Amino acid sequence: xxxxxxxxxLAKETRPVGRNSVARRLxxxxxxxxxxxxxxxxxxxxxxxxxxxxxxxxSFWMKWGYTFSLAVAxxxxxxxxxxxxxxxxxxxxxxxxxVVLLAGIGFLELARTPSSQWLAMWLGESWKxxxxxxxxxxxxxxxxxxxxxxRLAPTxxxxxxxxxxxxxxxxxxxxxxxxxxxxxxxxxxxxxxLGIVLATLLGMLVGPRLLRW
Amino acid sequence: xQTTEEHLRALMIDGLNGDAKAHEALLRLLVPLxxxxxxxxxxxxxxxxxxxxxxxxxxxxxxxxxxxRERPFTAWLYAVARYKMIDHLRRVGRLxxxxxxxxxxxxxxxxxxxxxxxxxxxxxxxxxxxxxxxxRATRIEGLSVAxxxxxxxxxxxxxxxxxxxGLKALMGRVQxxxx
Numbered sequence: 321x322x323x324x325x326x327x328x329x330l331a332k333e334t335r336p337v338g339r340n341s342v343a344r345r346l347x348x349x350x351x352x353x354x355x356x357x358x359x360x361x362x363x364x365x366x367x368x369x370x371x372x373x374x375x376x377x378x379s380f381w382m383k384w385g386y387t388f389s390l391a392v393a394x395x396x397x398x399x400x401x402x403x404x405x406x407x408x409x410x411x412x413x414x415x416x417x418x419v420v421l422l423a424g425i426g427f428l429e430l431a432r433t434p435s436s437q438w439l440a441m442w443l444g445e446s447w448k449x450x451x452x453x454x455x456x457x458x459x460x461x462x463x464x465x466x467x468x469x470x471r472l473a474p475t476x477x478x479x480x481x482x483x484x485x486x487x488x489x490x491x492x493x494x495x496x497x498x499x500x501x502x503x504x505x506x507x508x509x510x511x512x513x514l515g516i517v518l519a520t521l522l523g524m525l526v527g528p529r530l531l532r533w
Numbered sequence: 534x535q536t537t538e539e540h541l542r543a544l545m546i547d548g549l550n551g552d553a554k555a556h557e558a559l560l561r562l563l564v565p566l567x568x569x570x571x572x573x574x575x576x577x578x579x580x581x582x583x584x585x586x587x588x589x590x591x592x593x594x595x596x597x598x599x600x601x602r603e604r605p606f607t608a609w610l611y612a613v614a615r616y617k618m619i620d621h622l623r624r625v626g627r628l629x630x631x632x633x634x635x636x637x638x639x640x641x642x643x644x645x646x647x648x649x650x651x652x653x654x655x656x657x658x659x660x661x662x663x664x665x666x667x668x669r670a671t672r673i674e675g676l677s678v679a680x681x682x683x684x685x686x687x688x689x690x691x692x693x694x695x696x697x698x699g700l701k702a703l704m705g706r707v708q709x710x711x712x
Contacts, residue, residue: 326587327560330594336551341598403599404612473596475616532620533592 343399345468350395350491353464357457357495365453365499379503382425384494386508389418390516391490398465398487401480402472415486419513426505444502447511453500454515455522458485458492462523466530474531481527482520489519536562536655542606549597560590563610569654570614581621589617656703664699667692672700 321329338344361367374380393414400406433441444450465484474480493512502508541559548556567586575581592613600609653673657665663685670681671692682689 321587323564323583323587323590326590327557327564330560330590331553331557334548334551334553334556337549337598339602345598403601403609404596404616405604405609471596471598473592473599473613473616475612533596 342402342472345471346395346399349464349468350461350487353461354491354495356460357492358498360457361495361499367498368501371498380497382505383508384497386418386422387490387493387512391487391494394483394487394490398483401474401476401483404473404475406476422505422509426509429505441504442506442510444504444507446502450511451515451518454489454493454496454512455518457496458488458519461488461491469531473533477528477531478524480531482524485523486516486520489516536566538605538607545600545606546602563590563593567614574618585617585621589614592617659706660699660702664695667695668699671696
């Protein structure tokens with residue numbers, strides 16, 4: 321096709337683009353993927369039976385707050401990396417806040433618990449499976465974000481892949497709260513975070529291949 | 534026909550607001566810019582230039598949501614063009630080592646120099662062809678007067694006079710614009 325025809329052809333489909341369309345598109349991808357992960361939990365794992373009562377306690381909201389705020393901060397970074405002229409990243413330090421807060425809670429928890437119980441508290445019932453659950457549940461969310469990126473223009477693919485992986489991992493952990501009965505902060509800080517870090521590394525690994533455009 | 538940053542940016546924003554005419558005008562204005570961009574960088578690969586131009590136009594169109602209305606348009610455009618070129622070089626895996634390219638492509642002053650080049654192109658367009666060519670050869674491409682003269686098939690003094698007159702005219706125009 322010659323260039324003139326191409327220009328005419330492209331201009332024919334000029335649709336208005338909203339100001340926040342990058343953020344909106346990423347949010348849609350993440351929400352759609354998150355729905356997929358939630359369905360996966362319902363089918364394969366089942367909700368925690370005491371979800372209703374757990375939602376009245378603080379530990380549920382501690383876990384949820386940690387993972388969800390991490391997911392939001394990660395998505396903000398992803399949105400910056402989705403533009404070709406991303407330049408210096410702003411707000412990266414926001415990612416540290418949830419970690420520091422949760423570490424603080426964990427420290428208080430340890431101070432209040434006799435040291436003989438520390439190990440049991442740290443390992444909980446599910447430390448072996450938890451990181452892998454988070455990693456698996458991040459797959460549908462990562463796929464949702466890949467859909468978002470089809471209209472976006474990252475130029476630092478490794479960084480964008482890592483940011484998308486981090487968003488997917490953190491949001492997968494948020495969804496995993498529906499199933500996971502663990503209550504201690506140091507458990508969440510270690511094993512949830514490990515799953516999230518694995519998702520980030522995987523995103524970094526596949527970013528250059530899957531985010532090319 | 535004007536290809537300044539403000540003009541392109543205004544067209545882009547109108548296009549984002551759904552104005553198909555502005556969007557078409559923008560894409561048309563980008564064609565010569567992109568041709569220049571790729572021709573300078575893909576020396577000896579003329580077949581690829583038009584492919585790259587088209588591929589970049591498609592990317593500009595389909596991924597225009599990533600342009601932030603508050604930021605310079607040319608910087609965004611060249612970021613897209615540069616990405617497309619690095620991707621192209623990586624894909625064909627030939628020409629020069631890519632690390633080398635990456636380095637000078639991402640040099641901090643790259644965008645600034647591209648924009649400056651646009652301005653120079655603009656200014657030179659207002660001159661008679663001969664004067665513009667003489668200035669481009671001796672002052673921008675760095676040829677000597679003798680080289681420029683033999684390339685054009687004219688005398689050395691002819692080149693000197695053209696450069697002199699052209700620069701004088703440009704000076705007058707720039708000063709006039711500043712006043």
